[in-house]
Amino acid sequence: MSDSRPIGIFDSGLGGLTVAKEIFRIMPREKILYLGDTARFPYGGRSPETIGTFAEQIARFLIPRDIKLLIVACNTASSVGLERVQKINHSMPVIGVVLPGAKASVMRTAEKKIGIIGTKATINAGAYTRAIADIDASIKTYGKPCPLFAPLVEEGLFDSDIARLVAQRYLYPLVDIGIDCLVLGCTHYPLLYEVIQETVGASIQLIDSALWTAKEAQDILLALDVLAPGSESEGIANSAFYATDLSPDFEKSAELFMGKKIPEVEMISLDELVACVKE
Amino acid sequence: MSDSRPIGIFDSGLGGLTVAKEIFRIMPREKILYLGDTARFPYGGRSPETIGTFAEQIARFLIPRDIKLLIVACNTASSVGLERVQKINHSMPVIGVVLPGAKASVMRTAEKKIGIIGTKATINAGAYTRAIADIDASIKTYGKPCPLFAPLVEEGLFDSDIARLVAQRYLYPLVDIGIDCLVLGCTHYPLLYEVIQETVGASIQLIDSALWTAKEAQDILLALDVLAPGSESEGIANSAFYATDLSPDFEKSAELFMGKKIPEVEMISLDELVACVKE
Missing domain, CATH: 3.40.50.1860 (Rossmann fold)
Known part of the structure; x- marks a missing residue:
């Protein structure tokens, strides 16, 4: 059985696009719903409690958006906040990069x-x-x-x-x-x-x-029999990209990690993310 | 007339403690209310809109806390968000570092x-x-x-x-x-x-x-005749320090900028800051 729902991916910023890039390379039909928390990047020097809170806010934003798999593409959030994300919805497969x-x-x-x-x-x-x-x-x-x-x-x-x-x-x-x-x-x-x-x-x-996480995602989609349908290979064109801030360097930086331009990006305010946890 | 209310200072992180340090050096009786937005540090690569929003949230948190002067001790927030902060309450003197x-x-x-x-x-x-x-x-x-x-x-x-x-x-x-x-x-x-x-x-x-901003603050307090009263010189002991995240390196980093240990720090969640604007 095929499944046309997107894969959710999030990162503290744009680095997680390296995981998206590998997914498009080995599974070009898959769509992605990506969120980069560019307004609070980088996570690496923050406390475990704060990183866990940020990860939970983003996961609660992405999970209700009809995704079939959630990838925590940030090493810091995977190391510190993965369990907290996995607890949100037990029926949703969630993997990190670690x-x-x-x-x-x-x-x-x-x-x-x-x-x-x-x-x-x-x-x-x-x-x-x-x-x-x-x-x-x-x-x-x-x-x-x-x-x-x-x-x-x-x-x-x-x-x-x-x-x-x-x-x-x-x-x-x-x-x-x-x-x-x-x-x-x-x-x-x-x-x-x-x-x-x-x-x-x-x-x-x-x-x-990043490379091995994309392969792990492929294994899971195969095992659950939920690979994307069709013969077209334009998953990227049907993907959606969100960020919490659009700095002047945004496009250049995104291209650096993705290896090519990404489609239009929608800005999501931190207020909206914070509200996801309070609801 | 003297005025025992504290001076409010905020920064994207702990760097603004260099301004606090200079204030304690030239006006040791003054108390400070400091907020470092360590959960969202650094501001320097973010968009003007986001920096302005962060600065406004923090100013709206500090202004109602009975301060007599507000110093935006972050160069990035001073460069991008100062006017937005000055608009919040026209009777409060607000200065930046620029x-x-x-x-x-x-x-x-x-x-x-x-x-x-x-x-x-x-x-x-x-x-x-x-x-x-x-x-x-x-x-x-x-x-x-x-x-x-x-x-x-x-x-x-x-x-x-x-x-x-x-x-x-x-x-x-x-x-x-x-x-x-x-x-x-x-x-x-x-x-x-x-x-x-x-x-x-x-x-x-x-x-x-930092040095010249402390002097500017002194000039304003003198002009308004609102210097702190008394003969004691323990402003720092009566000051309060807030941060939005307490990373493992927090104390070491604070000491680096302040030149000595700072008194106990209270953590303020981002939810609380965001709520200051919505109210």
């Missing part, structure tokens, strides 16, 4: 030493570490917050001496520990892929959670 | 070429440029957004090769233009004072808006 990334890293490590980079909130929450330990408790994990990586990406400094110096500062300690696998635990980091790979060396495999 | 900083820079420039650094929103708004032109239209101004400076400060990288490289990237073009005065148009930047001074050279004077 478990798919954790699974992929477990399959790739030979030395059983995995590095995880992300925001302060993501690393402090230890969600990747717990997910990896649940699969194979003999694997050692090493988390490292990298708060300057996202601002570097936002500033477009992918290939620069500044990016290299920052990468060395964060990543050399992980290389010294002897990891053979590094999870890019923030949707911004794949845009620094080359600088990160150059810094850690070719023997360390990088895991992009 | 005009005091602009006045100070006009007094210091000999070459009549002033550089201004700040967030994207501050520089795009052009408020410093207009304020300077209103005083002396023959002065040329050169604005440069420096989005990586605040994250560097938040990460504690004051004296580092990374900070020096970033400073060179942003500031060398201003040096080449021949400015003789540089306005630090963001409350975070004074923490990079040494790196900035070293980068631009000793012949360029740096203007710290």
Whole structure:
């Protein structure tokens, strides 16, 4: 049985568009309902309580909009607020980006030493570490917050001496520990892929959670038999994009993460999101 | 006549504590009511409309709390949202950090070429440029957004090769233009004072808006004859501090800007702020 309802995706900002991009790549018929909380981006330095509240507000906005699957495409919200989102409506499948990334890293490590980079909130929450330990408790994990990586990406400094110096500062300690696998635990980091790979060396495999989350979504839709119908491949044209703020850089930034222009974006005020929880 | 009511101060986060610090230094008897919007920090990349809304919400929270003066201690909110705040209650004196900083820079420039650094929103708004032109239209101004400076400060990288490289990237073009005065148009930047001074050279004077805003506040309180009474100098002990989020780094960060520990902080939810406008 096919199901033409969209997949709901949300992120603290526009980084989650990397997950949308992968979904359109492997399932081009799927429609997406995306919300980026650009008025409160970034989440990575905030408290778990506040991040959980923001995630719940957005989920309560998206879930009633007839979606068939909800993806928390923000590593920080997945690490801190996923359970809170999953409790809202038990019949709605909800996935984050942490478990798919954790699974992929477990399959790739030979030395059983995995590095995880992300925001302060993501690393402090230890969600990747717990997910990896649940699969194979003999694997050692090493988390490292990298708060300057996202601002570097936002500033477009992918290939620069500044990016290299920052990468060395964060990543050399992980290389010294002897990891053979590094999870890019923030949707911004794949845009620094080359600088990160150059810094850690070719023997360390990088895991992009966005890619594995799209595959996980595909597995779930297949298992539930709710893939989108038809033969057309214009899911993106029928998708809807919401944001809580439209900054002057919005379009440029969206294109950066999506790899192409996104259709028109509708602004949703924070008042409307806050009201979703109060109702 | 003396007036024991507090001075209200707000900022997008904790950077505005640099203004509070200067006020306690030059007027130690004054009490402050401070609100840092840490749940939505930073404002610098957001749209003017959203920044204005946030500023209005906070002002409507503070104004009814029996303050005698309101200081918008955030350069971004001062540049974009000051008029909106001033419209709320015409009998309340409201000042931002832009005009005091602009006045100070006009007094210091000999070459009549002033550089201004700040967030994207501050520089795009052009408020410093207009304020300077209103005083002396023959002065040329050169604005440069420096989005990586605040994250560097938040990460504690004051004296580092990374900070020096970033400073060179942003500031060398201003040096080449021949400015003789540089306005630090963001409350975070004074923490990079040494790196900035070293980068631009000793012949360029740096203007710290926080200091001049505290002096402006003193002038207003004197003119209105509403300085705090008494001989005690423990304004800080009788002050109140609010924030919209308490991240794990909160205390460390507050101490960074204040130069010492701040008294207990009370958390105010965003729901409460949003409700201030709806009432």
